[in-house]
Amino acid sequence: MTHDRPLIAAIIGTGAIAHAHAQAIVDLAPRVRLAAVVDLDADRAQAFAQQFGADAVYSTAEALFAAERLDLVHVCTPPQTHVPLAIQALRAGVPALVEKPTALSLAEMDELVAVSRETGVPALTVFQHRYGAAAQRLIRLVREGVLGRPLVATCETLWHRTPEYFDLPWRGRWEVEGGGPTMGHGIHQFDLLLAVLGPWSRLTAFAARQVLPTDTEDVSMALVEFDSGALATVVNSIVSPRESSRLRFDFEHATVEVEHVYGYTDADWTFTPAPGHDELAARWTAQPSDEPSGHRGQIAAILDALAAGEEPGVGVDDARRTLELAAATYASAFRGAPVRAGEIAGDDPFLRSMDGGAVPWHPVKTRPEEALA
Structure with missing residues (x-):
C-alpha cells in the first residue's frame, strides 16, 4: 500500500x-x-x-x-x-x-x-493520548534510557458526571458498558501510564459506588507494581467537581508531569531535571509542538x-494489557486481594466479565465469596 x-x-x-x-x-x-x-x-x-x-x-x-x-x-x-x-x-x-x-x-x-x-x-x-507530541517524546527518552530507572508514578482521572449523564440506556451498566470510570474514562490515562512504564506485575485496588445512580463503580483506586520495580497509584473518578487528568513520572534523573482534562499540548507538561542532570532539559525542549493530543x-x-x-x-496485545489492568482492578477490589498480571485466566469469572459476579453492592450477590461459590 x-x-x-x-x-x-x-x-x-x-x-x-x-x-x-x-x-x-x-x-x-x-x-x-x-x-x-x-x-x-x-x-x-x-x-x-x-x-x-x-x-x-x-x-x-x-x-x-x-x-x-x-x-x-x-x-x-x-x-x-x-x-x-x-x-x-x-x-x-x-x-x-x-x-x-x-x-x-x-x-x-x-x-x-x-x-x-x-x-x-x-x-x-x-x-x-499516546500520540501527543510530548507523550511521544517521553516514550522515546524512556526507551533511550536517559531518564534513568522509573521509580514512582501517579495517574489520576478526576472527572465529574451528573446523574443525567446516565440517562442513555447503555451507560452505567456492566453488561453494556463493561464498567464505570475504570473502563470508560480513566482507561486513557492509565493506558499512557503503561505505554511509558511498560508491563505491570501486580496490583491492589478498591472500588466504590459513592453517589451516582449506576450499576457500576463511580470511583476506583489501585496501587500498581511494574516489572521495572516502579510503583504507581491509579485513581479513576467521575464524582470530582474540579476536573483534572494528571500523570506524574519520577525517574532517577527527572520528573515529568502533565495536567489537563480531555487533551493536552506541550504547554500542559512540566519537565524537572534532578540535580546534576540539567542537560536533560534541552532534550525535552528540542522539538517543541503546539499540536494538541487527539484522534488526529x-x-x-x-x-x-x-x-x-x-x-x-x-494493536491487540497492547490493548489487552491495558484492559487486563482494568479487569485486575475490579478483581482485586471485589475480592479484597492483590492480583498478579496473567492471574485472571481459565475459569476465573473476571475473565468473562469485569464485575466477575462479585459486585459488593449488587442486590443479590452481596459478597465476593457468594458470587464465587
Whole structure:
C-alpha cells in the first residue's frame, strides 16, 4: 500500500465520538477519504455524511462491507458492539480502529486477538493520548534510557458526571458498558501510564459506588507494581467537581508531569531535571509542538503505518494489557486481594466479565465469596 491514492475509510456509528474521527479524516485529507458511514438512524447518518463529505450511507455493517473497498473502518458504536463489529471487519479484510473500551471482558478481547491473528488483519484501539507530541517524546527518552530507572508514578482521572449523564440506556451498566470510570474514562490515562512504564506485575485496588445512580463503580483506586520495580497509584473518578487528568513520572534523573482534562499540548507538561542532570532539559525542549493530543495524531500514525506496510498502533496485545489492568482492578477490589498480571485466566469469572459476579453492592450477590461459590 502506498501514498499513490487516498486511503479509503468508513465510520460505523455516528454518535458524539464519531465526530472526532470524521474531523480527523477531514483534516488529514488528501491522505485519507471518508467514503461511507453506517448508522441505524438514517436521518442522523445522512446529516453526518453531509457534514463530513461521505459519499454513501448504509444501515448495516454487512451492507458496508459488501459494497465498499476499504482500507480502514472506524468503530464508534456503544461498547457492547465493538468486538462483533471489529471481527466482522477483520473477516472482510478491513483493519478496524475501535473506540475504547475495545471489549467488555478479557475473554471477548481474546476472541478479537485470535481473529486478528487468524486473518492477519490488525484490530486497533483508540488510545490517542499516546500520540501527543510530548507523550511521544517521553516514550522515546524512556526507551533511550536517559531518564534513568522509573521509580514512582501517579495517574489520576478526576472527572465529574451528573446523574443525567446516565440517562442513555447503555451507560452505567456492566453488561453494556463493561464498567464505570475504570473502563470508560480513566482507561486513557492509565493506558499512557503503561505505554511509558511498560508491563505491570501486580496490583491492589478498591472500588466504590459513592453517589451516582449506576450499576457500576463511580470511583476506583489501585496501587500498581511494574516489572521495572516502579510503583504507581491509579485513581479513576467521575464524582470530582474540579476536573483534572494528571500523570506524574519520577525517574532517577527527572520528573515529568502533565495536567489537563480531555487533551493536552506541550504547554500542559512540566519537565524537572534532578540535580546534576540539567542537560536533560534541552532534550525535552528540542522539538517543541503546539499540536494538541487527539484522534488526529493517532489516525495520522495509523495512516503512516498502513501506507508503509507496517503494523499500526495500538494493536491487540497492547490493548489487552491495558484492559487486563482494568479487569485486575475490579478483581482485586471485589475480592479484597492483590492480583498478579496473567492471574485472571481459565475459569476465573473476571475473565468473562469485569464485575466477575462479585459486585459488593449488587442486590443479590452481596459478597465476593457468594458470587464465587
